[in-house]
Amino acid sequence: MKRNVEFAQNETKRMLDLLLTPEDQVPADVRARIEQETVDNFANHVNRGWLQYRKSMTEAGDFASVEWTGQGSILTDTRGREFIDVLGGFGLYSAGIRHPKIVAAAKAQLDRSPQYSQEMLDPLRAHLAKVLANLLPGDIQYGFFINSGTEAVDGAMKLAKLHTGKSGFIATEKAFHGKTLGPLTLMGKAMFREPLLPLLGNVRHVPFGNADAVEKALASAAQVGDGIAAVIAEPIQGEAGAIIPPSDYWPRLRQICDKYGVLLIADEVQTGLGRTGTLFGVDHWDVTPDIICLGKALGGGVIPCSGFFANAKVWECMVPNPFMHSTTTGGNPVACAAALAYINVMLEEDLPRQAKEKGDHILDKLGELQAKYPGILADVRGKGLLIGMEFPSDEMGWKVASGMFSRRVLTAGTFINAKTIRIEPALNISYELIDEMLKRLEEVFSCISKEQ
Numbered sequence: 001m002k003r004n005v006e007f008a009q010n011e012t013k014r015m016l017d018l019l020l021t022p023e024d025q026v027p028a029d030v031r032a033r034i035e036q037e038t039v040d041n042f043a044n045h046v047n048r049g050w051l052q053y054r055k056s057m058t059e060a061g062d063f064a065s066v067e068w069t070g071q072g073s074i075l076t077d078t079r080g081r082e083f084i085d086v087l088g089g090f091g092l093y094s095a096g097i098r099h100p101k102i103v104a105a106a107k108a109q110l111d112r113s114p115q116y117s118q119e120m121l122d123p124l125r126a127h128l129a130k131v132l133a134n135l136l137p138g139d140i141q142y143g144f145f146i147n148s149g150t151e152a153v154d155g156a157m158k159l160a161k162l163h164t165g166k167s168g169f170i171a172t173e174k175a176f177h178g179k180t181l182g183p184l185t186l187m188g189k190a191m192f193r194e195p196l197l198p199l200l201g202n203v204r205h206v207p208f209g210n211a212d213a214v215e216k217a218l219a220s221a222a223q224v225g226d227g228i229a230a231v232i233a234e235p236i237q238g239e240a241g242a243i244i245p246p247s248d249y250w251p252r253l254r255q256i257c258d259k260y261g262v263l264l265i266a267d268e269v270q271t272g273l274g275r276t277g278t279l280f281g282v283d284h285w286d287v288t289p290d291i292i293c294l295g296k297a298l299g300g301g302v303i304p305c306s307g308f309f310a311n312a313k314v315w316e317c318m319v320p321n322p323f324m325h326s327t328t329t330g331g332n333p334v335a336c337a338a339a340l341a342y343i344n345v346m347l348e349e350d351l352p353r354q355a356k357e358k359g360d361h362i363l364d365k366l367g368e369l370q371a372k373y374p375g376i377l378a379d380v381r382g383k384g385l386l387i388g389m390e391f392p393s394d395e396m397g398w399k400v401a402s403g404m405f406s407r408r409v410l411t412a413g414t415f416i417n418a419k420t421i422r423i424e425p426a427l428n429i430s431y432e433l434i435d436e437m438l439k440r441l442e443e444v445f446s447c448i449s450k451e452q
């Protein structure tokens with residue numbers, strides 16, 4: 001495009017004026033214009049594929065839905081239509097949208113100092129690390145903060161390589177650890193990985209939930225002299241559609257890693273901080289990994305914040321040169337303020353307990369729906385509020401997602417398993433909204449079964 005400075009100046013001013021207009025004073029025609037402009041801007045400047053790919057919306061013939069505001073578990077679009085959010089931003093909104101305490105903390109820090117100087121010591125980052133050390137499993141004590149889940153896994157991979165002096169990893173089939181090049185190597189789905197090969201070398205994938213396969217892979221790597229730094233897995237696979245491993249899986253992974261002298265990394269970007277009904281996913285099996293990754297909910301759904309954490313022994317390799325890993329914006333004071341507020345809310349509202357009780361309630365009701373509509377709902381599974389509904393085909397999954405969307409319930413598929421739709425709402429969602437969502441889901445099933 002030809003450079004147009006005047007256009008940029010006018011357009012930034014127009015959007016800033018709109019941002020500074022109180023929400024209830026934006027006229028309907030301005031909102032309608034935003035809707036049309038957003039569609040055009042996505043097509044011309046973001047990615048037109050996006051408009052076709054959002055299956056819940058395209059199948060519902062309503063892809064132009066443009067989100068405008070939200071609170072708790074309700075999202076409102078530019079037309080003022082309200083959606084029950086049971087997608088939770090892929091696990092980002094564990095405390096709901098715009099939790100007042102988290103927003104207030106971030107705003108207060110914004111007024112004090114939004115970023116750090118890079119040279120002086122910043123108190124919030126250190127305070128957050130100390131608070132997390134008091135919550136994380138076992139002897140995990142040190143942490144490094146960044147902005148996304150994929151950066152957390154990337155950092156964990158570097159740390160494992162630096163500590164062990166080995167280069168390899170054992171990952172699991174159907175795993176999802178992020179899409180930058182390091183974590184993409186660990187990805188368990190060909191569609192995202194294959195076009196980018198070769199990625200990092202010496203990575204072996206084994207079926208998730210099969211501890212014997214991990215042991216075999218480690219024995220084989222040792223036999224041929226491929227040094228393995230770590231075994232990495234999600235406590236419960238999220239993007240694969242809420243896959244729960246056998247109950248002895250994580251305890252056995254711990255034993256096997258100790259036997260072979262490799263590190264155990266738990267990717268808790270999705271399962272961590274209350275989502276599955278315990279503080280961390282590995283708490284279900286009382287296992288302490290060597291390295292743990294957090295993301296998504298850590299920033300309270302307000303500011304991006306993620307981190308990787310390890311015990312003192314593993315962390316020691318970062319001490320001689322602490323700039324072996326660095327970031328300019330990661331762990332900034334606003335993100336740390338939001339994370340501290342999220343942790344406070346999580347503990348005060350006992351979000352893990354809420355996740356467990358509400359998850360059990362949803363699973364019970366979904367079990368009843370499965371018995372009533374066995375040809376539509378093939379499987380239901382999950383722990384806490386990380387729940388997957390599996391359908392007999394991708395098409396059926398899309399039909400259900402679009403049926404829910406046209407009934408103003410926001411759900412979505414997962415990155416790895418297109419037959420699965422996730423139910424991953426805020427952990428403090430009300431029972432009233434849960435039951436309303438289930439009522440609308442049953443309507444969708446009933447319509448589909450009449451069509452069949």
Ligand SMILES: Cc1ncc(COP(=O)(O)O)c(C=O)c1O
Pocket residue numbers: 090147148149150151153176177178179234238239267268269270271295296
């Ligand atoms: C287990 C796990 N790890 C890593 C990531 C990547 O996080 P992000 O999208 O913030 O990079 C995700 C995202 O879904 C995830 O579920």
